[in-house]
Amino acid sequence: MIITISLFAGLADRIGTSSLEFACNENELNADRLKELLSQDYPAAASLISVSFVAVNQEYAAGNSPISEKDEVALIPPVSGGEPKPDLQHHASEDGMYVITHQELSIDQVTTKVITANHGAVLTFTGTTREMTGEQRTIHLEYEAYVPMALAKLQQIGDEINEKWPGTRCAISHRIGLVKIAEASVVIAVSSPHRAGCYEASRYSIERLKQIVPIWKKESWEDGTEWKGHGLGPWDPSAPGELS
Known part of the structure; x- marks a missing residue:
């Protein structure tokens, strides 16, 4: 076969x-x-x-x-060398809450998706490209994703959040391709009836994204490049979602 x-x-x-x-x-x-x-x-x-x-x-x-x-x-692969193959298109889940895109991200557009009259708390997390890591200067980042599976895993994160914190709304947009210094690579918006659940769900969403979503980043420095997985520490996409 x-x-x-x-x-x-x-x-x-x-x-x-x-x-x-x-x-x-x-x-x-x-x-x-x-x-x-x-x-x-x-x-x-x-x-x-x-x-x-x-x-x-x-x-x-x-x-x-x-x-x-x-x-x-x-x-x-979890990490290690290669050249990115950027996808210039814009991909979204059927409900539009989860997006993988080569376009610049709008914090307002992502946040608006979760605002509802019955929720009193809205929290937005934005991940940006950092220039200095210790003594090492980053020039830019380049992201690659297995797009259809990445969208499915973002949707899974939203489903897990709704199960753990019923009624909570979540929207996630992630860039692929080149992301310059201070530009946003990911925007996560969460809303819930009360602030405690909103804080917890926001933290859960970014940690879970690093754990299970097939996205890689290539760090370009002044003296070289390196592919890295999205997460810190052991990358275990088969692990169940739990708050540490």
Whole structure:
């Protein structure tokens, strides 16, 4: 069977393509076995393949999850080298609350989405490109995303928030492509009847975004570049959402 696999960030560079047609002679295939076979065929990328997650039909797949020719398959690397392939379009969920876009973000537009007459608290978080990290000067950031899955995971965050804090509204917009110093890369707006739930839901949303949404950033400095995953510490997109 022929499996079509989407590749991102460092994997796309090491294997030499962002979309791979992979021929498999085995009748039954699961996520772990796919990684084994890919590592055999692409030994230069084996170390990165081994630590990557497999996504099947826009959901993170366990190692024993079966894969067929009809499935949409992607290999999700946590970090490491590559060149971004910016998508110049604007993508949104059906209700418009979750957006992945190459366009500049408007804090007011995102915040307006969550304002409602019955909510007394509205909180907006804006993540911007920082110039100095210690002694290191950042020139700009470049973001890449697995867009359809990223939108699905943003929607999942909204659903989790509504379950934990019933009635809370959430809207998230994230940029892809080049983001200059002091420009916004992500805007998260949350509203709720009372401020306590609003603060908690806002914190939850950004931490969860870093944990499960397939977005990568390339940091460009005065003396080099490096791809990084979105989160700090161990990146575990299969982890359940909890507040620490």
